Every structure is written in structure tokens, then in C-alpha cells.
Amino acid sequence: MTDDPQIAYTAHTSPRNRRPRRLSAAVLTLATIVTAPAVFAGAPPICGTVIVPPGVGLGTPPGSVTSLNPLLAKSAYDTEASGLLYYGLLWVNRDHKIDWSRSLATKIDVSTDDTTFTVSMKPWTWSDGVPVTAADVKYTYDLIRKLGPTFLNYGTGGVPTLIKSLAVLSPEKFQVVMKHPVNPDWFELQGLPILTPFPAHSWGKYTINQIWRRQSQPSFVKVVDGPYRVVSFRMGRHVVFGVNPTYQGHKPEIPRLVMKFLHSSGAVIAGMKTGTLDIGNLPFSLWQAGRRLQNINLLRMTPNWGFDFIQINFRNPKVAFFRDLKVRQAFADAIDQKAAIKLLFHGMSHAQHGPVPVDPPTFLSPSARAGKYPVGYDPARARGLLDAAGWKPGADGIRVKDGRRLEFTYLTYAGGATAMLYAEMMQQGLRAVGIQMNIRQVTFNQLLALSHRPLTWEAMGFGWSLASYPSDGNQLETGGAYNQAGYSNKKLDRLIEAVRTEPGDKALYAYQDYAAEQQPEIFFNEPGSVVMVRNGLKGIRKSFPSTGSWSPQYLHWALPQCTARVAENASP
Incomplete structure (x- = not known):
């Protein structure tokens, strides 16, 4: 933004x-x-x-x-x-369809049991004259496996976690076999695009550690x-x-x-x-x-194509109250997204309450498309939820339970006036229902570093960009590569798995509606620009x-x- x-x-x-x-x-x-x-x-x-x-x-x-x-x-x-x-294997357009004219791949053949994907490629050449081949795609896949979670998209679209094998069939054709049947739309729009070929003949002489040390050297990407x-x-x-x-x-x-x-x-x-x-x-x-x-x-x-969110730390015992669904829902009900969109973002966005983008509404569930979310700006309902959870207003208006104040520190990116204004608007909305949010600004690099140290933070703000199919297992499922917050919900795990395996969008609808109810993180609008x-x-x-x-x-x-x-x- x-x-x-x-x-x-x-x-x-x-x-x-x-x-x-x-x-x-x-x-x-x-x-x-x-x-x-x-x-x-x-x-x-x-x-x-x-x-x-x-x-x-x-x-x-x-x-x-x-x-x-x-x-x-x-x-x-x-x-x-x-x-x-580097030229991508697949180019996905605004309608979430593959544009073959701008893709290295020319077609994808899928087996009847949805386990095998055979990809054909157009003739292409590296800048040194060596042909780009399916072996380069295999090299990329092997690198991702070696990098593990160090790779930013590790696990996205099932790459490499759900892949049983990737075999080179010819210089311009390779085959991916999955461990079990998958949703073809999900894998083609979210998994396969990750397999951008990289030059095996140039990079292959280096170890993973050497590749890591050379990531800022122009000579390496020659x-x-x-x-x-x-x-x-x-x-x-x-x-x-x-x-x-x-x-x-x-x-x-x-x-x-x-x-x-x-x-x-x-x-x-x-x-x-x-x-x-x-x-x-x-x-x-x-x-x-x-x-x-x-x-x-x-x-x-x-x-x-994504959303903004407040990541809340389920691992930190200082903010154990975030584990209570009523507290999370009250949190979401206290944020006046529409006011922020009008005052700070000049009406260029729409309120967001779940993990599937609202603009465009391509993958929204019927209830979300109709604007029927289990949470939304409703301070009265937020107060009722906190009352039901046993949090009672203290002398200064901040709620208390078992001698503990409903208070936490929110880390946000330092450097943007609008960032601070939005944080202050949230702070006021939360205080109005009895929640104290303290604001601390840090650099982006600090934000990322602290996110991997569970006891050093309580809540922090991020924006999340999605692939062309909006499932979000890496971030929300138990043990997900980017689930630094430690959220775990067995039902949500099952729904995420269904998105990966069941054809069509029915599973996606069930997943997003349940996530909007559970608020594993506090979803809010991603402004336009x-x-x-x-x-x-x-x-x-x-x-x-x-x-x-x-x-x-x-x-x-x-x-x-x-x-x-x-x-x-x-x-x-």
C-alpha cells in the first residue's frame, strides 16, 4: 500500500x-x-x-x-x-485464468484422478544461448526442497510438500505426480507458477550456502x-x-x-x-x-490481491486472552474500517473480514458476497462479547479479568504517517470497548526478525499477498511455514486440506466463512493505491x-x- x-x-x-x-x-x-x-x-x-x-x-x-x-x-x-x-512458467490474468501467450508453459494435461500434471513448454533460451529446458524446472524444484522453509513460498500450492515426484520427460516436457489427488485449479494457479526455471548450467556449480552468499551479486544472476x-x-x-x-x-x-x-x-x-x-x-x-x-x-x-491483518501471538502467555474467540471477535468488531477507508484512503478500498480478497469478488463465498460476515464494526456487540468472556471494565475503563488488564502492544512499520493514523484509529476504537492497545513503531526488518521470536512480541501488523487461488494454508494451518503466531485449529486445518483436494469452490467457501468467524488473525482492508x-x-x-x-x-x-x-x- x-x-x-x-x-x-x-x-x-x-x-x-x-x-x-x-x-x-x-x-x-x-x-x-x-x-x-x-x-x-x-x-x-x-x-x-x-x-x-x-x-x-x-x-x-x-x-x-x-x-x-x-x-x-x-x-x-x-x-x-x-x-x-526470469520468465515465468505460468502467467495468470485478472480473471484468474492462465494466459498461455505470456507463459513459458504451453499446456497442462491432468490425469483423471487429479494426481498427475504433465506440463509442456515452448522453446526458450537463456541469455548465453543455452536452451531453457524441463531440466531447469527440475533444478528449481530440487533447490526449493533443499532450501526448505528458507524459501519464502515453501509449501505454497503444495510445492514441494505435496509433490511425490517431478520427472523430466523430454527437454520441453515434465511431469509432476502428487502424493494424493488435489484440486486442479488450486495446484495450477497456486503451485505450478512457483516452478519458474532457473539456469542449472550456471547455478548448479554452487552449493546452497554459496547461492545464499551470492544473492546480492549481479555476477551470479548474469x-x-x-x-x-x-x-x-x-x-x-x-x-x-x-x-x-x-x-x-x-x-x-x-x-x-x-x-x-x-x-x-x-x-x-x-x-x-x-x-x-x-x-x-x-x-x-x-x-x-x-x-x-x-x-x-x-x-x-x-x-x-490480498488483505491486511493484525497477527496476534498465540504463543506468548502475556496475551493468552487472544486464545479466546470472544476476545478476537470483539477486537474485530471494534475496528471501524469504513471510517478509515473514507478518512485515510479516500474511499479506494472495501472492508475486509476474512482471508479471501473482496476486490475483485471472484472467489468470495455467497455469504461474503452478500456482506454477511460474523464480525464487523459493532462496538455494542464487542462489549457484549467481552462481558460474556468475563472481562469487566476497570476504574479507567480498561477491562480486567482475574487481576489482569486486557492490554497488549502492537508493533507497526515505522515511517508512514497513514500507518500511524490507522493504528491510532484502531487504538481509539479498541479503548472504547475496554481494550488497551499500546503502539510501538519498528523498522520492517525488525518486524520480520521479531516475528520469529515468539516471546518478544504480542501483536504486529502485516499485509498479505495471495497467489491467484486464495487458499492460505501456509499462514493459518497448524505448523504452517508462516504461522509464526502459533495458531492451531483442527477444523480449519481440515477445511484448508479440503480446498487443496476437492475440485470446485465449495471447500473454499466453507474455509473462508469459518476463518471469518474464528478470526485467527484480525483481518482488515487492503487499501488501493x-x-x-x-x-x-x-x-x-x-x-x-x-x-x-x-x-x-x-x-x-x-x-x-x-x-x-x-x-x-x-x-x-
């Missing part, structure tokens, strides 16, 4: 499918284009070059790239950058098959991309792309004003400042496809004065 109340915890999507998500990964659709008025005092754009901060179009705050290896990406920024280097190659990378400063001359897809029309690392919303506005940025997210906290910029187009995006684009920069619609995979190869400058200068900048 732009100036997000949470950081995109993009652990749930494949590098290609999430390639801006959108980490492995945001679902973006251009809705309106409005030319902003006012005065622009910046320099003209550099023809042949586009300069952007990481996270553009994702709605995330500005940040830095730290890894160039998609398998080792730690954030949306890493995935966005590394995803430009062999690519995507639209771009890395020209230079300066940690904390920028990464510069040039064209991969052997790329067989749409040739990049901009010969040089620069990701400039910024760390404040104000720096993005300043960059757009002075001409040192060509695209940037419009911070909600600086809404009017962005709209006053001249020669800038504002492009409205729909929310990321507005992207600022300098006049004369074209190809935006194709560069921000609906799946959220950032595709800058479609960008081009249309200003007449640029024509003669493009060739001058062709070699960064």
Missing part, C-alpha cells in the same frame, strides 16, 4: 505471478486516469531511461532491494526486482531469460537494469530502468516534482501535494497488468523530443 498501515508480507506468491505481487509478490487494475493540475518545476525526463522506487504500483511504502535471487527474496521489493530477470539483466547494484542506493538482448518476448522499449531506493513518502513526492523519478506511489498522507504536481498523471489502482506517472511515459496499462506482475518492458517515452535521444541511451 502507499504509505501503508502495514508492510506487504509477500510470502505467499510465486516470483513470476507476484513479480511486480504481488513477493511471488499485487493485483492491480487501472480504473481511471486523471491529469493533475498545478506547477511543475522539474527537469524533463531522460529519454531512454525510466527511474522508479521499488514497490511502484504495489501500494507499499518506499524501500530497498536486498536480494537479486527470486528464490531468496525477503520482501516485495526483492521480488519485484528479481522477477524482471544468465537470465527475462526481459532485463542487472547492469549494476549498489546496496542501499539503486539497482540499474539493462535490456536482455536475447529475450524472446516483448522487447523492452526502455533501454535502461533504474530502481532508486527511497525511504520516505516525502522523498517520492520530491522526486516526482524535481524530475528525478518518473513513476511513484502517491502517499495517502501527501494526497493534496501529489495532486498539485503538474505534468503528472494520476492512475488509480484497485487494492492488492494511486500511481503518479510523468507525462509522455506510455505503455502503463500493459506494464501494470491485472495480476500485479510489474512488466516495464512495455513502457516507452512518447515525447517528440525524446525520439532522437533514445539511441544515445541504449547502452547504460
Whole structure:
């Protein structure tokens, strides 16, 4: 999100499918284009070059790239950058259908018992002339197995946890056999896209530890098959991309792309004003400042294909009260999402109460589609739930039970004004029903580090990006790779397993309705975003496809004065 109340915890999507998500990964659709008025005092754009901060179009705050290896990406920024280097096995569009024209795969044959998936691939070539083959897909699969939970998407779509075997049948065909029948839609949209091929002939000479140590070295990712190659990378400063001359897809029309690392919303506005940025997210906290910029187009995006949530720590005995369903439901009932959407996010989002995105409503259950959630903003009901759970108001209004106050500390990302405002709105809503939420701001890296130390935190805020099929086992099932909070519910586990194994969407509906009731984490809205684009920069619609995979190869400058200068900048 732009100036997000949470950081995109993009652990749930494949590098290609999430390639801006959108980490492995945001679902973006251009809705309106409005030319902003006012005065622009910046320099003209550099023809042949586009300069952007990481996270553009994702709605995330500005940040830095730290890894160039998609398998080792730690954030949306890493995935966005590394995803430009490699061509994905499958491309999934806004309608959650595979677009074969933009996929390395050409077809998938599924056995009648839903256990065997045979994938055919188109001819493709690495930048050093070596063919991309099914053996490279097998190499990726083997790497994921060796990396284990270190791999950000480990277990997503059953990769590799539910795969019995992956065999190479020919240079352009491989076969995946599952341990048991699975839901074909789930596996094809969530599992197979993770198997982006990586160059076995280049990477294969290194051990896992060596690959880990080289994840920030441009020389390691020299062999690519995507639209771009890395020209230079300066940690904390920028990464510069040039064209991969052997790329067989749409040739990049901009010969040089620069990701400039910024760390404040104000720096993005300043960059757009002075001409040192060509695209940037419009911070909600600086809404009017962005709209006053001249020669800038504002492009409205729909929310990321995911949701925001407050992760509550079931492992920490200091907040054992979170294990009580009534307390969790009261928590959700105390958050006025609609007020926040109106006041902070300019009406660009919708309230979210469960684990399946509401925008678009493609996979919503009938009850969710009708807006019938077991929780929602209702302070009176929240007070009744807390009364029933035995929490009585103390002298200062904060509830007490067995001598213990209903109080916890919430960790949120430091650096965004809107993030703090949303946290304060939640704080006020919770206090009104008798819950004390203390707010502590930390850096994103601290947030991630603390999440793996159960006794060091009580609640923290994240954003969660989903793959094209919105099951969420890694985060919510018992022992899930990203279930740092320690939540465990046997019924939810069974429902998640049914999503994986039963064809159709009936199991998905049952899972999401039950999760909305149980609130294993407190779900709330993922805001949309507005992207600022300098006049004369074209190809935006194709560069921000609906799946959220950032595709800058479609960008081009249309200003007449640029024509003669493009060739001058062709070699960064």
C-alpha cells in the first residue's frame, strides 16, 4: 500500500505471478486516469531511461532491494526486482485464468484422478544461448526442497510438500505426480507458477550456502531469460537494469530502468516534482501535494490481491486472552474500517473480514458476497462479547479479568504517517470497548526478525499477498511455514486440506466463512493505491497488468523530443 498501515508480507506468491505481487509478490487494475493540475518545476525526463522506487504500483511504502535471487527474496521489493530477470512458467490474468501467450508453459494435461500434471513448454533460451529446458524446472524444484522453509513460498500450492515426484520427460516436457489427488485449479494457479526455471548450467556449480552468499551479486544472476539483466547494484542506493538482448518476448522499449531506493513518502513526492523519478506511489498522507504536481498523471489502482491483518501471538502467555474467540471477535468488531477507508484512503478500498480478497469478488463465498460476515464494526456487540468472556471494565475503563488488564502492544512499520493514523484509529476504537492497545513503531526488518521470536512480541501488523487461488494454508494451518503466531485449529486445518483436494469452490467457501468467524488473525482492508506517472511515459496499462506482475518492458517515452535521444541511451 502507499504509505501503508502495514508492510506487504509477500510470502505467499510465486516470483513470476507476484513479480511486480504481488513477493511471488499485487493485483492491480487501472480504473481511471486523471491529469493533475498545478506547477511543475522539474527537469524533463531522460529519454531512454525510466527511474522508479521499488514497490511502484504495489501500494507499499518506499524501500530497498536486498536480494537479486527470486528464490531468496525477503520482501516485495526483492521480488519485484528479481522477477524482471526470469520468465515465468505460468502467467495468470485478472480473471484468474492462465494466459498461455505470456507463459513459458504451453499446456497442462491432468490425469483423471487429479494426481498427475504433465506440463509442456515452448522453446526458450537463456541469455548465453543455452536452451531453457524441463531440466531447469527440475533444478528449481530440487533447490526449493533443499532450501526448505528458507524459501519464502515453501509449501505454497503444495510445492514441494505435496509433490511425490517431478520427472523430466523430454527437454520441453515434465511431469509432476502428487502424493494424493488435489484440486486442479488450486495446484495450477497456486503451485505450478512457483516452478519458474532457473539456469542449472550456471547455478548448479554452487552449493546452497554459496547461492545464499551470492544473492546480492549481479555476477551470479548474469544468465537470465527475462526481459532485463542487472547492469549494476549498489546496496542501499539503486539497482540499474539493462535490456536482455536475447529475450524472446516483448522487447523492452526502455533501454535502461533504474530502481532508486527511497525511504520516505516525502522523498517520492520530491522526486516526482524535481524530475528525478518518473513513476511513484502517491502517499495517502501527501494526497493534496501529489495532486498539485503538474505534468503528472494520476492512475488509480484497485487494492492488492490480498488483505491486511493484525497477527496476534498465540504463543506468548502475556496475551493468552487472544486464545479466546470472544476476545478476537470483539477486537474485530471494534475496528471501524469504513471510517478509515473514507478518512485515510479516500474511499479506494472495501472492508475486509476474512482471508479471501473482496476486490475483485471472484472467489468470495455467497455469504461474503452478500456482506454477511460474523464480525464487523459493532462496538455494542464487542462489549457484549467481552462481558460474556468475563472481562469487566476497570476504574479507567480498561477491562480486567482475574487481576489482569486486557492490554497488549502492537508493533507497526515505522515511517508512514497513514500507518500511524490507522493504528491510532484502531487504538481509539479498541479503548472504547475496554481494550488497551499500546503502539510501538519498528523498522520492517525488525518486524520480520521479531516475528520469529515468539516471546518478544504480542501483536504486529502485516499485509498479505495471495497467489491467484486464495487458499492460505501456509499462514493459518497448524505448523504452517508462516504461522509464526502459533495458531492451531483442527477444523480449519481440515477445511484448508479440503480446498487443496476437492475440485470446485465449495471447500473454499466453507474455509473462508469459518476463518471469518474464528478470526485467527484480525483481518482488515487492503487499501488501493494511486500511481503518479510523468507525462509522455506510455505503455502503463500493459506494464501494470491485472495480476500485479510489474512488466516495464512495455513502457516507452512518447515525447517528440525524446525520439532522437533514445539511441544515445541504449547502452547504460
